[in-house]
Each structure stands twice: as C-alpha cells, then as structure tokens.
Amino acid sequence: MMSTFSLEQIRALDRRYRANLINSLAGFKQPVLVGTQSTQGQSNLAIFNSLLHIGADPALFGLLFRPHSVRRDTLENILETGCYTLNYPTVAMLHQAHQTSAKYPHDRSEFDAAGLTAGYRNDWPAPFVEEAPVQIALSLAERLDIQSNNTILIIGKIEAIHFDDALLLPDGFVPLEQADILACVGLDAYYQPRHITRLAYARPDEPPASPDH
Amino acid sequence: MMSTFSLEQIRALDRRYRANLINSLAGFKQPVLVGTQSTQGQSNLAIFNSLLHIGADPALFGLLFRPHSVRRDTLENILETGCYTLNYPTVAMLHQAHQTSAKYPHDRSEFDAAGLTAGYRNDWPAPFVEEAPVQIALSLAERLDIQSNNTILIIGKIEAIHFDDALLLPDGFVPLEQADILACVGLDAYYQPRHITRLAYARPDEPPASPDH
Numbered sequence: 001m002m003s004t005f006s007l008e009q010i011r012a013l014d015r016r017y018r019a020n021l022i023n024s025l026a027g028f029k030q031p032v033l034v035g036t037q038s039t040q041g042q043s044n045l046a047i048f049n050s051l052l053h054i055g056a057d058p059a060l061f062g063l064l065f066r067p068h069s070v071r072r073d074t075l076e077n078i079l080e081t082g083c084y085t086l087n088y089p090t091v092a093m094l095h096q097a098h099q100t101s102a103k104y105p106h107d108r109s110e111f112d113a114a115g116l117t118a119g120y121r122n123d124w125p126a127p128f129v130e131e132a133p134v135q136i137a138l139s140l141a142e143r144l145d146i147q148s149n150n151t152i153l154i155i156g157k158i159e160a161i162h163f164d165d166a167l168l169l170p171d172g173f174v175p176l177e178q179a180d181i182l183a184c185v186g187l188d189a190y191y192q193p194r195h196i197t198r199l200a201y202a203r204p205d206e207p208p209a210s211p212d213h
Numbered sequence: 214m215m216s217t218f219s220l221e222q223i224r225a226l227d228r229r230y231r232a233n234l235i236n237s238l239a240g241f242k243q244p245v246l247v248g249t250q251s252t253q254g255q256s257n258l259a260i261f262n263s264l265l266h267i268g269a270d271p272a273l274f275g276l277l278f279r280p281h282s283v284r285r286d287t288l289e290n291i292l293e294t295g296c297y298t299l300n301y302p303t304v305a306m307l308h309q310a311h312q313t314s315a316k317y318p319h320d321r322s323e324f325d326a327a328g329l330t331a332g333y334r335n336d337w338p339a340p341f342v343e344e345a346p347v348q349i350a351l352s353l354a355e356r357l358d359i360q361s362n363n364t365i366l367i368i369g370k371i372e373a374i375h376f377d378d379a380l381l382l383p384d385g386f387v388p389l390e391q392a393d394i395l396a397c398v399g400l401d402a403y404y405q406p407r408h409i410t411r412l413a414y415a416r417p418d419e420p421p422a423s424p425d426h
Contacts, residue, residue, distance in 0.1 A: 027243025056235035202314045
C-alpha cells in the first residue's frame with residue numbers, strides 16, 4: 001500500500017530515523033575511498049558516497065562535503081594541497097572500506113588502521129589505494145558553497161586514471177561489476193550490482209533495443 | 214594489468230569513447246524519472262542519473278543539468294514552476310524508463326510515448342509516475358551554476374514522499390532492492406543490485422560488524 005510522509009511528518013521524525021530514510025531514498029551510489037595527504041605529509045583515507053559526474057570534456061567529478069564546522073581532514077587536505085584520489089572498493093574490501101569512516105586521531109592514517117596500502121604514482125602528491133581496481137587522480141577545480149544547508153561541493157578535474165585494462169570495453173565503457181566493485185545505499189548498506197543490459201540511444205517511435213557492443 | 218590514461222590521453226580520445234569512459238567511471242548511480250509540467254500544462258518525463266543527496270534536515274536532493282544552451286524542458290519547467298517529482302524505475306520499467314531519454318517534440322508527453330501513467334497527488338503541480346514504487350515531490354530551493362563547464366546544479370527540497378510502506382524498515386531505512394529498483398552506470402547500462410550487508414557505525418579499533426536491525 002502507498003504510504004505518505006509529508007514535509008511536516010519528515011520534520012517531526014527522530015533525527016537518525018530521518019537520516020536513514022532520506023539517505024536511503026537518495027538511492028544506489030558509488031562508494032569511493034578518497035585519498036589525501038596533509039601539507040605535513042600525513043596520509044588520510046575516507047569513504048564517501050557523494051560522487052557526482054559533472055562532465056566528460058573536460059573530465060570533471062564532484063564530491064559533496066558536510067559543513068566545514070568541525071575538523072574535516074579530507075576537505076582541508078584538498079583545499080590546502082589541491083590534490084586527491086578516488087579509489088573504488090571491491091566486495092573483498094568492504095569491511096576495510098567502511099572502517100575508514102571511523103573518527104581516528106588526526107595523526108593516525110586510515111590506511112594503516114583499515115589495513116589498506118597507500119601507493120604513490122607519477123609524483124602525484126596524494127596516495128592511491130593499491131588494492132582498488134580503479135584509481136583516479138583529481139585536482140581541485142572549483143568550490144561551490146550550497147546556501148541551503150552549508151554543504152560544500154568540490155569539483156575536481158581528472159588528471160589521470162589507473163585501472164585494470166582487462167576492464168575496458170572497445171567503446172570506452174568500463175564494466176565495474178567485472179571487478180566486483182561495490183555499490184552502496186545511505187551510510188551503511190552495501191550492494192553488489194548485477195548487470196542487466198545496455199540499451200541503444202533512445203529515439204522517438206523506435207522501440208528500445210540492446211546495442212551491439 | 215594496470216593501465217593508465219593521462220590527462221593528455223583523455224583529451225585526445227574520441228568524443229563518444231571519452232563520454233563512455235568518464236561516465237562509466239563515475240560508477241553506480243540511481244536513475245530517476247523526473248516529472249514536470251510546463252506553465253501551459255504540458256507534462257514532461259525524463260530519466261536522469263545525476264541524483265545527489267545534499268542533506269537530511271532539511272531534506273534536500275540535488276540534480277545536475279547540462280548547459281542551458283539548447284531547449285531543456287525539464288530544467289525550464291523546474292525553473293518556471295518551482296515543482297518537480299522524482300520517480301524510481303524498477304527492473305520491469307527498464308525499457309520505458311530509458312525511452313524517456315528520446316528527443317520527443319515539445320508538445321508530446323513522454324508519459325504517453327513511453328507508456329507510463331501520469332498521476333497527480335495532493336494538488337502537487339507536477340506529475341508522478343504511478344508505476345514507480347517510490348515517488349517524491351520536490352520544490353526548487355537553490356540553483357548553482359558550475360563555472361568549470363556551465364552545468365547547473367538544482368537543489369530541491371523534499372515536500373512529500375509517497376512509497377510502498379512494505380518497504381520501510383523499523384529504523385527508517387528503505388531497502389530499494391526489495392522493490393526491484395534499478396541502478397545504472399553511465400547513459401545506457403542498467404543493473405539490479407543485490408544486498409550484501411549493512412554495517413554498524415565504524416569506531417576506531419573496533420572491527421566492523423553488522424548492526425542488529
């Protein structure tokens with residue numbers, strides 16, 4: 001049966017219940033491990049579920065941060081160094097990836113705490129996660145402050161992509177599921193997506209069909 | 214074997230190949246059918262893969278639009294009426310949902326073209342998709358123009374949520390997979406996510422565990 005939450009009902013909900021409801025209704029997301037390094041050389045790793053495709057040319061990804069009212073190592077490192085990495089956790093890395101969300105002391109690296117390996121490539125001043133089958137280097141391109149709730153959208157420019165080339169299809173598509181890359185919902189639920197189909201570019205009055213790639 | 218695309222290599226790629234590569238690397242997404250109505254009363258429905266959770270209190274979702282250089286019915290209707298809906302397609306609705314991305318004439322409703330049912334609830338001036346197990350009413354809260362590539366982030370405030378109450382767990386989490394809700398990658402690949410686990414809030418030096426809900 002269809003049930004309704006009105007604005008007033010949503011506002012009256014218990015804080016945690018509302019967070020679960022609204023976060024889960026935001027749907028399936030790509031969790032990414034964001035690697036940064038402070039200007040003092042301290043590495044940091046944190047899981048985010050707010051990755052947004054901004055554009056392909058130039059290649060830009062967005063990442064949403066909560067208000068900068070408390071210490072936020074990842075955001076501060078990105079703003080100070082201009083460099084970060086995105087690393088895609090697999091099913092086998094699930095527990096390690098989630099553990100990076102714990103609030104560790106400032107001087108402890110989440111790489112060590114979670115048992116993941118920091119890797120450095122091509123002099124990029126932010127660490128990659130060696131275990132991740134897809135690793136992307138980004139540079140800070142733009143910062144947008146969202147007035148509605150003081151969150152911050154960081155736009156990053158893709159500087160380099162490192163990935164298992166067995167994953168690359170002839171048309172440029174990367175079938176992430178073949179590397180067992182995780183999806184998530186909200187802050188605590190993890191999923192393994194099963195591929196159904198790819199569909200051809202839709203045209204008016206033509207039935208949808210699977211493309212021949 | 215790990216393979217690398219440098220910034221120069223990404224720039225030199227064929228346009229479609231690069232779009233496939235960058236879009237698919239943005240990972241698993243929640244496709245949503247965005248329902249709007251023009252000030253002339255013409256209903257419109259279009260699939261988007263750029264849903265972003267902005268916050269739970271107030272409950273805000275973002276949606277990214279490409280540059281407003283050509284006619285964009287959905288964006289124009291949102292800016293003119295301030296009202297829209299998000300509707301979550303299921304596996305059974307896959308072909309109909311994808312078909313809404315075809316470029317129909319301005320005076321043809323994608324509801325009719327794709328064979329989906331426009332529903333109106335509580336005098337909300339934008340149509341819902343009756344077949345969707347989750348339907349959300351949003352009002353325009355904020356517009357952000359992204360300088361890096363002229364895309365537009367529309368922030369919407371959740372005004373009402375309509376959904377199958379069999380889906381609601383005691384802590385507010387909505388297990389979308391139980392309604393066969395789709396995930397997607399890029400512009401043409403569709404997935405059915407299989408639930409793996411939910412994990413407890415991570416704490417330093419405690420191993421991750423599944424919560425008891």
